[in-house]
Amino acid sequence: MDYISGLNDRQKEAVLHPEGPLLILAGAGSGKTRVLTHRIAYLIEERKIFPGNILAITFTNKAANEMKERVAELLGGDIGYIWMGTFHSICVRILRQDIDKIGYDRSFSIYDRDDQITLMKECIKEQNLNKDIYKERSILGNISSLKDAMISPDTYINQNYNDYYRRNVGELYALYQKKLKQNNALDFDDLIIKTLELFRADPMVLDYYQKKFKYIFVDEFQDTNKSQYELIRLLADKHKNLCVVGDDDQSIYKFRGADITNILNFEKDFPNTKIIKLEQNYRSTKNILNVANHVIKNNSERKDKSLWTDNEEGNLVVVETLPDSQEEAYFVANMIEKLMVEGYKPSDFAILYRTNAQSRTFEEVFIKRGIPYKIVGGLRFYDRKEIKDILAYLKLIQNPVDDISLKRIINVPKRGIGNATMGKIEQYANEVGESIYSVLQKLDDIPDLSTRAKNSIKGFVEIVNNLMRIKEQMSIKDFIEEVLKETNYIKELEKQDDIESRTRLENIREFISVAVDFEVKNPEGNLEDFLATVSLLSDVDKTEDLKNTATMLTVHSAKGLEFPVVFLVGMEEGLFPIFRALDNESELEEERRLCYVAITRAQKLLFITHAKIRTIYGNTSYSLPSRFIDEIPKNLITTTEESSNLGNNKRRLVNIVDRTKRRKNNTVKSQENKDKVQVGTKVNHKKWGIGTVVQIKNKDEDKELVIAFNEPIGLKRLLLSIAPIEIVKGD
């Protein structure tokens, strides 16, 4: 097969590059994924490289899966042996094999942010530090940076011995690590750090992987941090066939330790690096690309490059000023409706914002308008209470020394084991230096426990012991169901029987189907693998494409994606760029890169909006258009007022559309049967007036309706049989 037809010269060069280090500087939309997949396919097919000798590291699991599919498509063969995944998932895979060599158990837990915070709270308390000065969140931030930079607690303490605060942070760091180890747990950063530690501790292990990975690929190289770079440097040290792809203009994770100097170091660490620049953009129109180029050129710290495209000129970029965030949302909704008439599908649209909080207004308006949408991010599926509870049960069963998980669920559902009891147990466990679960096995040794408490605990221990026993005997799905049954988790929720508990049950059902899905895709996978996969999943990973919905997401999570029509909203000073960045040149440059990423997501049409008044966290203030808008030459932009013939008052445009929408709501009472109610039906409620049905769920014999009423009533949930509503005839 021909792997280079249809590629430009630069791309071909990258695909056919023989051996040795390769640095691809790939501008936005320059077809880097294409280059990567074609190169991998070429290596396997033409150069007869065994797939198991290839390692490809991507930024998200979703990107990894896509890459796998595309390579498989090119080859039409089995590529299951290729290691593809994020830094974190690759490290888990390595650690599951050999972490016992650095003193952990292979059944280790992975701690997420909440777990980390809980653990840090304990540390601060134990060190007798003032919790108003030592905030767990910021301490954890410090520690994370230290880990990224590969600085150990001891080093940090010694370096800062005369600085009281920093020394204490160092002490907390040390204690935090000690506790993680006691719990046989790793946090996200540890996954990288401990892999490095393993390689250092056991050269045989390192040697194995160095020999195995003859070809290594790293995507989104600009967003790797120091420790991640060190990891790939080590792995590639033997064969030096390291291919990294990155774009310094799209580096947007500096706050998380991403280190642009990695691109510079690369040439130093790998002499004779071949550098290939991909500068032809295949994604956007000339106008959109032009706007992007004009914005990003205001950054001083960047490699000079010039993206160009053969694509059509396209429409001018629309910059629209709106009175407030509500009107902004209406503007976007109106525009979407208009464009759908012209043939665009809902899935063609993306609404990009700087902060997750901005999604709410859009959500409300889209519901009212009946525009299907999905939100990426916000409260994540795996962050929901019920999901975290189940996960805590599973983690405990898998790793019984995981005190953090145990404490999360020992009284969930309520078993009468409260703070007082737990205090006594923890104190005793500390004294004897054992895990909580272990001391719970010998209750009579723990002083001062009431008989009642003892009985409750006995019940709990019995359930968990029993679950541990049967863990191996069934599928993951069956086991999760068994856990839910034995712990009475489902029963308690069913007893509660309200809207909240029903949503939770639904989420649990979805979680079970996630497990089923996992088992189908990983027939060999066990509970540990499942837990690791779930803990390392990001939001973007979870969103399926091709659903016929518009997408709302932050600019950060939009990285790597593209959409025919992009609405870049909330472009105001203080919001984008965010106000914390206003007085700091390097942070401003990161905001500008973020803006560049946002603009370059658009293929055909780009709308940029800003509101004159915005309410953030309860206070309303006037806001100025973002400086990034000023950086765009005026001849490249327009307004809807200019570009359409709808008169010279653009406020009128919005209002007119608004009023037409509302006129439909005129109450026309009808005797129609309530059974005709469906999503989108307008109804008149005795007390709340006109609303639109946005969701219908079956509930026993009845139906539960979610109805969106006009402000200030908002969303309400009602039972069809008893709700005092009438259907309103449209038009």
Add this chain to the structure above:
DNA sequence: CCGATTTGTATTTTT
């Protein structure tokens, strides 16, 4: 010990 209420506080991005 539990649940409800009040109080307070933090508001960027996330593997």
Add this chain to the structure above:
DNA sequence: TACAAATCGG
């Protein structure tokens, strides 16, 4: 604003 932690009363 909105959510979580702290506090209070049963």
